[in-house]
Amino acid sequence: MRQFRTYLGTAVLLLIWFAGVQTRGETPLPFFSDAELAIQYRERCAYVIDQIVENTDPNDFTRGSMFNIAANLHSGTNIEWARKRIVAANEPPTGAMFWMHPMVLLMETGRGVLNEKDWAFIHELWRTYFPYRGDTENHWIMYYASIYLAAEMRPDAGREQWYNGKTSAENMAEAKEYISDWIRITTSYGQGEYDSPNYIEEYTRPMALLAGWAQDPEVRQQGKMMMDYILLDYVVESLDGLYGGAHSRLYPRYLLQPSLTAGAAHGWLFFNQGEYRANSGNTLIALSGYEPPPILFRIAHGRANQGYVQRELKRTRWRLRNAGPDAFEIDEKSTTPVYKYSYVHPDYILGSSQGGLLQPIQQQTWSLIWSEKNAQGKTNTMFGLQPFSSPLEGTMYFASDWDTVTNLIARSKVDYDSPDKLEGGSPYEHVVQDESTLIALYDIPEGTRFPLINTLFSRDLKHRIEDYSGWIFGQGGPVYVAYRPLAPGEWREVDWTGLLKSGAGAWFSTNFEKLAEGSQCFVSKSLKNGYIVEVAPVSDFESYESFQAAIRALQFEFSLDPIPSVAFTNLSGKMLFANYGEPLSVNGKAVDYTQWKLFDGPYSYAERESQSLEIKFGQERYFLDFKNLRIESTILPAE
């Protein structure tokens, strides 16, 4: 309870500070020293661990994850329960890399606590359980970070002591090489599973493990630097802890409620944004001792009142075949550039990628999120998609056969082959954006499995008006939204097939009926199609009516044949011209994707293939040099 009171005290201080921030410069910004930020962060870490310990029932050996066991081992509490639970939780071991990394966490926190018998049991698991390495980037990095640390704890273990018949030295060498290569590719060409509000923790978990426990100083430094890197990537596109913009992967319930994501949970732990929510990634990180550099907190909280553009270069997952004309190769594997563009405003984030099949199954090509005083329970988001599903996509990214791949995908991602799904890329979608204006165009061939487009209008987009002008207006929190469909459509409830409400989606659609209730989709079945989204802060207008009038007055022309195209002058007075399949033209100048940087925004900069990242806030500069595993913290001259 003492720690909780301390935590509450800090929270009150921060709330007072937030109030200052949210009045937009009217109150002088308070300043937290690096030491104060570190203390506050450690208190939140302690709270995470305390919560788990408090909720452990030492008499119930049937409940408690390996993360929970680790928290108790770390705290020196419920040790007998932990010992028995280790055995019960591993009869038999399952989950491959999702077993490996919490097992390593448990082992690291169990040093000096577990007895010989416990270790013998654990070592036998590593000898006999042969984990699958997986088929995604997050699987591999979890696998190799885990085997690295497990082997490092037993450096002299021979071949006969490991499931794969390799010695500890061989396992460590292989893992170290993969980890270094993953870092090289990520910091050169962008992350393959980029900016996922769900999967961010599948990267922070292994990196925090390395940062916390790797004995090799190079590997430890790699873990710490990649933690910094991933968190910067998140913080420059986050809004009160919610991850905005285009995403590589998102599950249905998290699409509808951004505050439920692991990204949001990280926002609370690292930057005290949003509310505390139990999260395994946070547990691991809290135990690891990793501490974020203070500059990230300052970016999260001290961003300018003006909006800014954040451009980022990412890449698709590796493509096995059907790689397409835009593909390039890295070490004999094909991938395609992903051009991310986000407009980050104090009240909202509108962000997009170019469209196409950039990620299998769960891509979110564009999204809008807006600020809410309390985002818990809110569907403070909007997005659109063509619900594409095809073996073409499946076989592009997975080793399965053409005729079974869709079926097998839908065994776990059950909505993949459903017309009302809320996530996924489409080869027939083309999205462009300039600051608060987004234009999406669709050219869907005859015979496409689900020949329609869906746009979410959430229950928290209030005061919806279908205007005589053809625009649809709404207000989400402090943001006005105007949506102009280019073809007729109809309103349908979210999940109009009922697939997810029925519980078929298991954990990732738990409570979906409640989450989706009151929200609707605008569904249009025209094959040549598109829409414009124009967003503006409420504070820019005298009234809702004046916003509507301003939108109606905008110059706007479009045609759908032979290909969809739009000419639109937005609220900023910029003349935008979008033609399906071509770069956006802004005031007569085409956007040049060849110049896209790995990171390009007011708080971050990285050139393609640089293996570095410059983080800036005011005069503070924090530089990550991955080639030399060097962190440089400097103060720039005052402007």
Add this chain to the structure above:
Amino acid sequence: MKILAYYFIAFSTFAAFNAQVGAMEETRLFAALAMTKAQESSPIPTDSGVFIYNGNTDTWERTGPVIQSVGSITTDPSNPDVVFLACGNGIVRSRDGGQTWRMTSGWRESDFTKIAIDPVDGNNVYATSVWGMSVSRDGGDTWARANRGLAERYSRTVIVDSRNPKRLLLGTADGIYQSNNRAKSWQVVRSSPRLTILRIARSESNPDLWIAGTEGEGVFLSKDDGKSWSKTAPELGNANIYAVAMDSSDESRLAVAGWGTGVWISIDGGASWIDRGAGLPSKNVTAMIYDPNQSNRLWVSTFEEGTLYSDNEGKDWHDGGLKGAYVFDLGVVSIK
């Protein structure tokens, strides 16, 4: 202890065979599979691995480690104690008849589909994967990529020419490729269809006769030792063919099958084809082989609806087990 005992049994199946049959060498049927039918709300099959058919007990018995995503298995023709698994994780090898196993490939190799060994020099091992061809020159100790000349690396199947072990035929996403220098370089076989080759088989009774199943263009046949290929079985013109088989004792007897096709059989060397899918629980076939130990017996694996066999050219089908399995490869291995 129950689990440990289970693993012990799993790791020791090959060894058990050795003990049973002494130093004798025999050919056994294998199935590399994943149990997917009961896989619900999960990306993980309920079971997977390689299973060996025991004709005495009419059961399938696991061999090798319990490991997700095993595409195929093979043994060294010159030393059946050397066993290779082509896995999602990489190449897993045993050198003691299955008593112990070791993953010999590293992080650069993954997602293997098929593996073949030089019948003369067991140091040369060839493995196909969705990332291309990997080769070992030291019996599987180390691996390197061997994709020189390939337009598309995605590969599903490879066969070493038993008459000329320097020569290999490889099924890629760009047709059939040939190497005449032990996979140092590849050239496309010009008459092969330029699309994904899913399966290739060669007749043991007439080594000039080859057959290939494609993704989207049905079946192709070569009667001149893989030099030229022409379409056969016009009834399966646009089918995805996941299974091709040639009877080792009778060159005129061929079988092909794929998705939605059931089984088609030819008894005249591919000149004509008969639909023998009636009686199968599913027309979706993923693997097939003529049993070298039982004349005229054809084994067929359907997608999740079991493996069946016929002793009368597909007129009648009998339950062969493996219900619920997605069989990736059905073949034979030599066991000492």
